[in-house]
Amino acid sequence: MESASAGTGPHVLRRINVATVLDALRAGGPQRVADLVTATGLSRPAVTRAIETLRAEGWAEDADQGEEPGAGREARIGRPAAVIRFRSGAGxxxxxxxxxxxxxxxxxxxxxxxxxxxxxxxxxxxxxxxxxxxxxxxxxxxxxxxxxxxxxxxxxxxxxxxxxxxxxxxxxxxxxxxxxxxxxxxxxxxxxxxxxxxxxxxxxxxxxAERWRGTATATEDLVFVQWGARVGAGIMIDGRLLQGANAAAGEIGFLDLAEHPGSDGVTRDTMGPFEHQVGASAIIELALAEAEGQGDTRLTEVMLRARPHDDAAALFDAASAGSALAESIIDQIAARFARGLAAACLLLDPELIVIGGGVSRAGERLLAVVERHLGRRTLVRPRLALSSLGDTAxxxxxxxxxxxxxxxxxxxxxxxxxxx
Amino acid sequence: MESASAGTGPHVLRRINVATVLDALRAGGPQRVADLVTATGLSRPAVTRAIETLRAEGWAEDADQGEEPGAGREARIGRPAAVIRFRSGAGxxxxxxxxxxxxxxxxxxxxxxxxxxxxxxxxxxxxxxxxxxxxxxxxxxxxxxxxxxxxxxxxxxxxxxxxxxxxxxxxxxxxxxxxxxxxxxxxxxxxxxxxxxxxxxxxxxxxxAERWRGTATATEDLVFVQWGARVGAGIMIDGRLLQGANAAAGEIGFLDLAEHPGSDGVTRDTMGPFEHQVGASAIIELALAEAEGQGDTRLTEVMLRARPHDDAAALFDAASAGSALAESIIDQIAARFARGLAAACLLLDPELIVIGGGVSRAGERLLAVVERHLGRRTLVRPRLALSSLGDTAxxxxxxxxxxxxxxxxxxxxxxxxxxx
Known part of the structure; x- marks a missing residue:
């Protein structure tokens, strides 16, 4: 038989077999040798030899009787075949x-x-x-x-x-x-x-994390926007993180969408222009200014209490409690935020945008307003969703x-x- | 020998060998069988058989004598070995x-x-x-x-x-x-x-094209910005085009960076907001307005002549000829353009940005001004370059x-x- 490439030989093939069996064990859970023969397409002796290697190296172990696939569901004759599992505690x-x-x-x-x-x-x-x-x-x-x-x-x-x-x-x-x-x-x-x-x-x-166990398990093209005191984005394309040539991709917080640009520009030692516009402190300061300007002492008080903790959620609570002023401030903030998000949508056209961070705790209510503004600023609309992982992401x-x-x-x- | 996977067999291996020999022929130019044995690591009989297949299928042919590697450089004894080449005219x-x-x-x-x-x-x-x-x-x-x-x-x-x-x-x-x-x-x-x-x-x-034969042959991470009457971007990451979930990535022309946003938003049937700001017509209209406002009849005339052809280059010619007003207008336009480019830099962090399209014909002079403004709006700077392919890209x-x-x-x- 002709060899496919210069680097193949019995030793390499054996390592491939070992890895194949390990893959099958990890994907399929505890299994018998016969199951592994079916799952891998390898011969029984090859599987047995691979299992010996994996056991010796500490990657596989005998499963408890209770883990045997189909255990207790059928009567068996003779000694049951050994059930092997991936040793998840190997490290x-x-x-x-x-x-x-x-x-x-x-x-x-x-x-x-x-x-x-x-x-x-x-x-x-x-x-x-x-x-x-x-x-x-x-x-x-x-x-x-x-x-x-x-x-x-x-x-x-x-x-x-x-x-x-x-x-x-x-x-x-x-x-x-x-x-x-x-x-x-x-x-x-x-x-x-x-x-x-x-x-x-x-x-x-x-x-x-969002891709693994959060809101984005069904897509490989997403942008995650962290919306808190700081604003940043993580970008996944075809299941891979976009790092950028200088590991500086996703710096959405430094977008300059201010109404009166040109004065200062971006400096590396402070918050970015977009963070100054929509970050948690910006939300609180805007709410305070508007509340004081309109003589709304109740909202002023709420926001003064929220200020030391950067707790923008207080504004959303006020809106839920019926404050029309809070509602209108949220609309302003959402409109600003949508402008930054629109830049990401127009350039990347992601399938999904997941919004996390402290401000996102405001929930679906906020999402709906952002979505409305985003629709006016993009050619096609991505799906928007809230992070389900909270601050563990x-x-x-x-x-x-x-x-x-x-x-x-x-x-x-x-x-x-x-x-x- | 154990088989690595269920799908391998002599037939598959033979096809792999044929493809391997074809690869070597395409990469290395006209070669003798002995060269191909070295290049592929396959046995001589395997290479010979692959060549027969490729000849029969029309993918390979005998090379002219002149194409023989090293021909004429050394005296040979006996009949020279056949030289084979990829048949680039196969299709x-x-x-x-x-x-x-x-x-x-x-x-x-x-x-x-x-x-x-x-x-x-x-x-x-x-x-x-x-x-x-x-x-x-x-x-x-x-x-x-x-x-x-x-x-x-x-x-x-x-x-x-x-x-x-x-x-x-x-x-x-x-x-x-x-x-x-x-x-x-x-x-x-x-x-x-x-x-x-x-x-x-x-x-x-x-x-x-830029990646293949243009300015970007040395990188796999680039953004190409078409700067003409319309403005659009193409994005390559790790050597692959970013299409987007709806094939709508790179729509930089629809970025809304206007000083007074919020009024109109993006509509699908017209130019985008960024195109309205920096496209060829915008450049001409701005130059005309400024020239008329300042009573600069010479520049007014130049721009009136340029208008029907969307010929923004006329402004750059005027600057080269010494017009300080033209120079200051170019600075304004470059500042606007840099804001849009900054959004792409902050989100994507590309290694290289190639600028093409009609406006880019203004050359290195324009590039330098854009670069200066871009530096104030980004955290890390990409390399900027002009397209070398002109309108053939x-x-x-x-x-x-x-x-x-x-x-x-x-x-x-x-x-x-x-x-x-």
Whole structure:
């Protein structure tokens, strides 16, 4: 038989078979050898040999009797055939969200099941050094809670605000946490964790989470817009994150759609023009100005109470409670927001736009107003939806990203190795 | 030996070998069997058999003596070994650009060598029906000039302005050619050509051309901006065109960055807001208004002469000739244009932006002003460059697109078949 390429031989084929069986185990759950023969199209001896290898390497194990497919449903004659399963505890991953408001860290097994999570309020911390210290503490705590030794963390992914170089993990710009951009985050974590540690832009991780377990499981073309104090977007095209040539794609918060542009331009050390227009503080300031201007003391009071917490949701509550002024302010904000969203729609034509972040907690009511304004500014309309993951999206996206890394590193035919 | 997957067998492997040899022939030019053995890693009998197949199917042929690699450089003993080459004339492709100003059609061989082209002015035509008739005439003419029978056109790609559904080839929106959007362009061409006929958005084809033979041969992440009477963008990410969920990506011309927005919004039947701001007519109207306002009769005259031809370049000529007013108008226009470009940069972070279209003929001078304004509106700066293909980009992109189609259809291991 002629060989298809120079690089194929019995050894390579055997590794491919092992990876094929592992894939089938992960996709199909606990199975018997006969099931794996059917699922893979490989011969019985090939499957048996692959299982031996996977067992020896710690990737597969015997399933409990209860997990046997069809167990208890039929009477069996003789000794039942062994049931094998993927060993989801062969290693673990860590996903974490580090932001100006909180740190959230999660530990998950290789099936993506989150087995422990820890949350820490970062409002009161003073700058990047404190935040990094808190991250290291939480990492230790969440691993202890999960009962996972640090050397069993096969990969970790941290979400950070700002611009992050995904190849080096260096945060190059993060105005929302003073002093954070220059810190050796990955290097410090490396003193705790054995596996590779990646730092990503937080919104990019949120996109992965929405696609994996959120509102976007049915599409591979979406834009996730984080709408809170800051405004940022993560873009997925054909199932892949758009990073950009300088890892700076999705910076929708720096769009300049102001009515009177030309004066200042974009500076790297502050919020972007679009954030100044529609971010949580902008919403509160606009509401305050209008309420005071119109002598609406009730709304003024509500917004004064909301101001210290950047709580734009208070405005939406006021609208729900019947304030016509609140309603009209929401309309203004939604119109502004739709202009920025329209830029993303006209350039990218995504199938779905998922809106998350603090402001999105205002819910379907807000979505409807945004949708109405967006319709007047685009040629074709994407579907709009609210994030279903709340403020867990970034950490969960970290878990997904770390799992992807584990798959590339250990679970592909070319790489299969490691655990025990 | 264990088989890697259920679908492999001697027949499949033989097809893979044939495709591998064909690849090597196309990549390496005319070669001897021994060269192909080295290039492919296949055995000599396997290569010989593959060549027999390729010859029989019309994909390969004997090369002229002069094409023998190293011919004449060394004395040979005995009969020289046969030199084989890819038969670039095994079929041909057609690429065409249909626009409000011209139709340009090209015929190329399978090496991408353009062997005939025809151009037709469409300024005076009255609407879509006339344009379609002209396209059919030019198609017949250019094939005759090339000496290629219609049934040897393996694939054709037509660039059209507006929104085009790339799967059906239906033009759904094309305000610049009245009546064009509803016409069965592909169906009419099918009466002339035997191979598949695709209709694409013209700017998307221009991106392919820039990547293939233009300014962007060194990158796979670029935005091409067509800056003429209309303004549109084509986006390439990781070497692939971004089409969008509704084939409506890159519609930068409909960005609404006007100083006083909110009044009208986007309508599908006219130019977009950004086109109204920076398109060729906008440039001329702004120059006229300023020149008249300042009593600059010389510039007024120049722009009045330029108006009927949408010739924005006249303004740049005036600036070159020393008009400070022209210079300041260019600065205003460049500032507006940079705002739209900034939206693309902030969202996509491309490595390179190529600017083509009529206005881009103003050259490096314009580029420098745009670059200065862009720097104030973005976080990271892409490289800016002018198109080197002029108004041939769309037709050439059609050739590239049709060649890609031929590769998918005939030149891949899965598909290899057809010609003779």
């Amino acid at each position: 673990h991953v860590l996903g974490a969200d580090v932001g100006p408001h909180k740190i959230l860290a999660m530990v998950a097994d290789l099936d993506g099941k989150v087995i422990a999570e820890q949350r820490h309020d970062t409002h009161r911390l003073h700058g990047g050094e404190d935040v990094l210290r808190a991250l290291l503490g939480i990492t230790t705590d969440v691993l202890a809670e999960a009962g996972v030794p640090a050397d069993r963390v096969l990969s970790a992914a941290i979400g950070s605000p700002g611009l992050v170089d995904p190849t080096t993990g260096a945060v190059t710009l993060a105005p929302s946490i003073p002093g954070w951009a220059s810190l050796p985050v990955a290097a410090e974590l490396r003193s705790l964790l054995a596996g590779p540690i990646a730092v990503h832009n937080d919104v990019n991780l949120a996109v992965l 970034v950490a969960l996206g970290g878990v997904r990203s770390a799992l992807d890394d584990v798959e590339r590193r250990y679970l592909s035919p070319a790489a299969l190795g490691a655990p025990r | 041909h492709v057609l690429g065409a650009d249909v626009g409000p100003h011209k139709i340009l059609a090209m015929v190329a061989d399978l090496d991408g060598k353009v062997i005939a082209e025809q151009r037709h002015d469409t300024h005076r035509l009255h609407g879509g029906e006339d344009v379609l008739r002209a396209l059919l005439g030019i198609t017949t003419d250019v094939l005759a000039e090339a000496g290629v029978p219609a049934d040897r056109v393996l694939s054709a790609a037509i660039g059209s302005p507006g929104l085009v559904d790339p799967t059906t080839g239906a033009v759904t929106l094309a305000p610049s050619i009245p009546g064009w959007a509803s016409l069965p362009v592909a169906a009419e061409l099918r009466s002339l050509l035997a191979g598949p006929i695709a209709v694409h958005n013209d700017v998307n084809l221009a991106v392919l 769309v037709a050439l992109g059609g050739v590239r697109s049709a060649l890609d189609d031929v590769e998918r259809r005939y030149l891949s291991p899965a598909a290899l078949g057809a010609p003779r």
